[in-house]
Amino acid sequence: MTFVRGIANWFGQTLRLIARNKAGFLGFIGLLFFIFLAFVMPLFVPLDKTSRVDKIYNPPSAEHILGTDFQGRDIFSLVVHGGRDVIVIAFLTGAISTFIAVVLGSISALLGGAVDSAIMAATDFWLAIPTFPLLAVLATQIKLNDVWLLSLILALLSWATLTRAIRSQVLSLRQRDYVEAARSLGMSHRHIIFKEILPNMMSYIAISLVFAMTAAVYAQGGLVFLGLLSFSDNNSWAVTIQLAWTRGAIFFKDSFLNIMAPVAAIALFQLSLVLFTRSLEEIFNPRLRVGV
Amino acid sequence: MTVNATPIIELDRVSRVFEQRRRQVKAVDAVSLAVQEGEVVCLVGESGCGKTTTGKMIAGLIHPSGGEVRYAGKNIWAMSKDEFRRYRLAVQLIHQDPYASLNPAHTVYGIMSAPLLQHGIVANHKQARERVRDLLRTVDLTPPDDFLDKYPHQLSGGQRQRVSVARALTVSPKVIVADEAVSMVDVSIRVSLLNMLSRLKRDLGVTFIFITHDLAVAKHFAWEGRIAVMYLGRMIEIGRTPQIINHPQHPYTRALLSAIPEADPRITRTKERLQLRSLDIPSLLNIPSGCSFHPRCPLFEAGLCEVSVPPLADVGDGTRVACHVVARERAKEVVA
Amino acid sequence: MSENAKTAGEPALLVEDLWVEYPARRGVVKAVRGVSFELRRGETLALIGESGSGKTTLGLALVRLLPKAARIKQGRIMYYRNGTSQDVLALNAEQLRRFRWQECAMVFQGAQNALNPVLRIEAQFLDTARAHGMTDAKAVRERAIELLKMVQLDPQRVMHSFPHELSGGMRQRVLIALGLLLQPQVIILDEPTTALDILTQRSVIEVLRRLRTQLDFSLIFISHDLSLAAELADRVATVYAGAIVEIGSVYDIFERPRHPYTLALTRSVPTVTGEMHPLASIPGSPPDLINPPLGCAFHPRCPYATDQCRSQEPRLERVGDDQFAACWHWQEVKP
Numbered sequence A: 001m002t003f004v005r006g007i008a009n010w011f012g013q014t015l016r017l018i019a020r021n022k023a024g025f026l027g028f029i030g031l032l033f034f035i036f037l038a039f040v041m042p043l044f045v046p047l048d049k050t051s052r053v054d055k056i057y058n059p060p061s062a063e064h065i066l067g068t069d070f071q072g073r074d075i076f077s078l079v080v081h082g083g084r085d086v087i088v089i090a091f092l093t094g095a096i097s098t099f100i101a102v103v104l105g106s107i108s109a110l111l112g113g114a115v116d117s118a119i120m121a122a123t124d125f126w127l128a129i130p131t132f133p134l135l136a137v138l139a140t141q142i143k144l145n146d147v148w149l150l151s152l153i154l155a156l157l158s159w160a161t162l163t164r165a166i167r168s169q170v171l172s173l174r175q176r177d178y179v180e181a182a183r184s185l186g187m188s189h190r191h192i193i194f195k196e197i198l199p200n201m202m203s204y205i206a207i208s209l210v211f212a213m214t215a216a217v218y219a220q221g222g223l224v225f226l227g228l229l230s231f232s233d234n235n236s237w238a239v240t241i242q243l244a245w246t247r248g249a250i251f252f253k254d255s256f257l258n259i260m261a262p263v264a265a266i267a268l269f270q271l272s273l274v275l276f277t278r279s280l281e282e283i284f285n286p287r288l289r290v291g292v
Numbered sequence B: 001m002t003v004n005a006t007p008i009i010e011l012d013r014v015s016r017v018f019e020q021r022r023r024q025v026k027a028v029d030a031v032s033l034a035v036q037e038g039e040v041v042c043l044v045g046e047s048g049c050g051k052t053t054t055g056k057m058i059a060g061l062i063h064p065s066g067g068e069v070r071y072a073g074k075n076i077w078a079m080s081k082d083e084f085r086r087y088r089l090a091v092q093l094i095h096q097d098p099y100a101s102l103n104p105a106h107t108v109y110g111i112m113s114a115p116l117l118q119h120g121i122v123a124n125h126k127q128a129r130e131r132v133r134d135l136l137r138t139v140d141l142t143p144p145d146d147f148l149d150k151y152p153h154q155l156s157g158g159q160r161q162r163v164s165v166a167r168a169l170t171v172s173p174k175v176i177v178a179d180e181a182v183s184m185v186d187v188s189i190r191v192s193l194l195n196m197l198s199r200l201k202r203d204l205g206v207t208f209i210f211i212t213h214d215l216a217v218a219k220h221f222a223w224e225g226r227i228a229v230m231y232l233g234r235m236i237e238i239g240r241t242p243q244i245i246n247h248p249q250h251p252y253t254r255a256l257l258s259a260i261p262e263a264d265p266r267i268t269r270t271k272e273r274l275q276l277r278s279l280d281i282p283s284l285l286n287i288p289s290g291c292s293f294h295p296r297c298p299l300f301e302a303g304l305c306e307v308s309v310p311p312l313a314d315v316g317d318g319t320r321v322a323c324h325v326v327a328r329e330r331a332k333e334v335v336a
Numbered sequence C: 001m002s003e004n005a006k007t008a009g010e011p012a013l014l015v016e017d018l019w020v021e022y023p024a025r026r027g028v029v030k031a032v033r034g035v036s037f038e039l040r041r042g043e044t045l046a047l048i049g050e051s052g053s054g055k056t057t058l059g060l061a062l063v064r065l066l067p068k069a070a071r072i073k074q075g076r077i078m079y080y081r082n083g084t085s086q087d088v089l090a091l092n093a094e095q096l097r098r099f100r101w102q103e104c105a106m107v108f109q110g111a112q113n114a115l116n117p118v119l120r121i122e123a124q125f126l127d128t129a130r131a132h133g134m135t136d137a138k139a140v141r142e143r144a145i146e147l148l149k150m151v152q153l154d155p156q157r158v159m160h161s162f163p164h165e166l167s168g169g170m171r172q173r174v175l176i177a178l179g180l181l182l183q184p185q186v187i188i189l190d191e192p193t194t195a196l197d198i199l200t201q202r203s204v205i206e207v208l209r210r211l212r213t214q215l216d217f218s219l220i221f222i223s224h225d226l227s228l229a230a231e232l233a234d235r236v237a238t239v240y241a242g243a244i245v246e247i248g249s250v251y252d253i254f255e256r257p258r259h260p261y262t263l264a265l266t267r268s269v270p271t272v273t274g275e276m277h278p279l280a281s282i283p284g285s286p287p288d289l290i291n292p293p294l295g296c297a298f299h300p301r302c303p304y305a306t307d308q309c310r311s312q313e314p315r316l317e318r319v320g321d322d323q324f325a326a327c328w329h330w331q332e333v334k335p
């Protein structure tokens, strides 16, 4: 019972902290909306797969609220179904690259010496080679339609910058007097990392994760657009944009929404993510959390 | 306190060099000091003279670049793992800045229970809570239950400094190195903090190494102990507190004492001031040759002072001074 | 001198019932609460108080340099010169610009680090002068050299130095010289010696003392350091929780304080010269300016407090020839 109440309390307080920042709260609402759109709506709106030659590029109507595409399919259903993979890949990519960065960055900063030099040399090397073209080449070799595999590869795009950022964070936190006090009190390395250093990096890590997500959204968009990435059943906002683009949707007035609807979805999703980082500051700031 | 007992802390020509923008900074230069158990020694000097670095070397938080730090006669950096652990807990450092020395992410209870649980000083959280309450009472944070669940940002500077002291007490240290522990708190609470530390010293028999830039505070805290004065990384005078305060020998100590503004208009406006030859403070990157005080010293003698570094010489009354001229004059007096 | 005779007895500055507030998340910070005092012509007044007691805010209000968020709730600030007066709170932007520096200059807390790092000291003097309509570079340079000499700096070296090439104490003295450039009649120094080493503090103190005898201006300095007041002040005002609780001559304040807070403060600072006497400690912690205690703000920490103190706020009243204290029981307070 008390456990349940504790959880409820935590949620209540977290919500309160999110609401402290207006922009952040807006971002939070936006994210909820997109999660609902991408994961719940598909249960009610079936994906429209039938081509209807008589309905190509129809303007919005009661039946198709966002109109139809070059094959006469319902754009609304494409937008509803095109979000899931984008969001999942963004999240996985963000999580993987942040995880790699936290582990490598902390090890590098805390162990120092040869390990540090090796990890820093690796990031230098990685930052020096042109990664996006490399990825493009890679994409032509392997069929990149597995969400996990794709996320892993996209994560490789951003791990190096993030690792360096995390390393310098750890380095500066390590200098803090309270970390020195913990050393003086004979506290274990585990305690120092997980109890003294990490809690004070949580907002930084969370914000890094969100920015890695936004980067991943653009990166998958870029790959799709270059035609290097395809999705199994062709439902991604990026695919919709790319198809609309190649089928000349921009040349017809009535097909405007075929491109604009998925573009708006991506842009608003990104905006929500960026705005939400404002609230992350508040959530992880111990000064604002009282009595938990 | 027997004079011949093994000192609990001993610095033997300890030095520390830092690398700063590719240049070597000698923050501490061949400092020797022996502290007996139960004693109180104040390290005083102006900012940047190496007090904190010395304190951190005593607490084993910084490696010396030369010389030995001994605890109960043993070189701490040649100890076995077990010995070092025991030493580490026995010597605790209180930081200067109470805003930086407590982790903002934890409550007072979290901060203080961690070492108790880690070292098996208590068996469980229930006991830990009891012990933390006791310690909070020891540092006059009463009633303790008002503080247990507070975060550092909810406490005032003075209260944080008390938590910081209480945290050091969790491991029952024998030696406390207090680095400017009262400098950053307000005047009105400084005295109660000082009184609390004095009481710990008396009741728990803790050995104190008290670092401060304020000679008046040193005088009040260590009247029964000793004062060691540092200048540009070197120890230039050490002796019993009443001697240093009332009969300072080294020209720098004298200049310092005479320059201090006093919180009493009649005293401070009639005090005799020692004039220095120069107001410039030399940089640690460019320490003057010989006696490093020579460019500013009113007693400077060319051909002597800038030539060789004066060693700490016994000048009687338990005082040792690193000054060519003072040592010579006192030697003459003894002969005469 | 004839001018002085004409305006004898007139203060340089008069502050009446000044209130300043900052809005904050938790509520309104009442940083200055009903402060009234006069600064006499040619005198040195020290405002002494602990961190957060509102000293800087008061100083900023006197030159209308408060941050945007701050609000002057009420009060009057009058400057007098040669028989004319200026209501500072009624000045427009142009008048204000002239007023700061020419009438009243303020050197900020921690300002040693506020000199423009990319300009040589000479350029900083010329810029300040130009900003106030003094375009004769030669005259400015001459005046700057004269002032630098007065603050015991070597003009040849300092004029051509960048701020980072000077020590903290030298920078502080440059700032004092800069403040004197336009011959203001009032100078406000916020924590002029804090964060400086003892020997450097000494040089700043000596410079200020010399300037007081050489030039004709009134000086307000703000400090948490009682010994600085003991060194330099003619009169001392103790500030507690945004209000002046006692004001009087430096000897009265240190030797015959009548407010329990002043008494406790002066007895809690150790001296190196003289006997070892036990130090008095002040119980409790500094007040919260968002919710200051009812009645006398010092009552939770005051050994003399009674029920009256807990409900009614005392006002400054005369407790000696030239000494005022805000305390219901000042007659019982014995040094």
Ligand SMILES: Nc1ncnc2c1ncn2[C@@H]1O[C@H](COP(=O)(O)OP(=O)(O)OP(=O)(O)O)[C@@H](O)[C@H]1O
Residues within 6 Å of the ligand: C022, C023, C024, C029, C031, C049, C050, C051, C052, C053, C054, C055, C056, C057, C058, C067, C069, C109, C224, C289
């Ligand atoms: N810009 C601001 N916004 C909100 N509150 C402020 C601001 N500046 C100061 N305060 C608050 O006003 C009160 C008085 O501050 P002030 O800086 O005047 O104190 P002080 O006596 O000069 O302190 P110190 O000795 O530390 O310089 C404090 O509670 C402070 O937190």
Ligand SMILES: Nc1ncnc2c1ncn2[C@@H]1O[C@H](COP(=O)(O)OP(=O)(O)O)[C@@H](O)[C@H]1O
Residues within 6 Å of the ligand: B018, B019, B020, B025, B026, B027, B045, B046, B047, B048, B049, B050, B051, B052, B053, B054, B284
């Ligand atoms: N980690 C460090 N790296 C480089 N220089 C340092 C470091 N710690 C201290 N110093 C330098 O050593 C000198 C002495 O510093 P410190 O021991 O902190 O003096 P104090 O405590 O007497 O003010 C200073 O010049 C300081 O800048």
Ligand code: SF4
Residues within 6 Å of the ligand: B250, B251, B252, B291, B292, B293, B294, B295, B297, B298, B299, B300, B301, B305, B310, B322, B323, B324, B325, B326
């Ligand atoms: S050795 Fe010379 S320069 Fe150094 S303190 Fe003594 S008299 Fe002065």
Ligand code: SF4
Residues within 6 Å of the ligand: C259, C260, C261, C296, C297, C298, C299, C300, C302, C303, C304, C305, C306, C309, C314, C326, C327, C328, C329, C330
């Ligand atoms: S008015 Fe009362 S509480 Fe306030 S200082 Fe005087 S005696 Fe103390």
Ligand SMILES: [Mg+2]
Residues within 6 Å of the ligand: B048, B051, B052, B096, B179, B180
């Ligand atoms: Mg220090």
Ligand SMILES: [Mg+2]
Residues within 6 Å of the ligand: C055, C056, C057, C109, C190
């Ligand atoms: Mg201030």
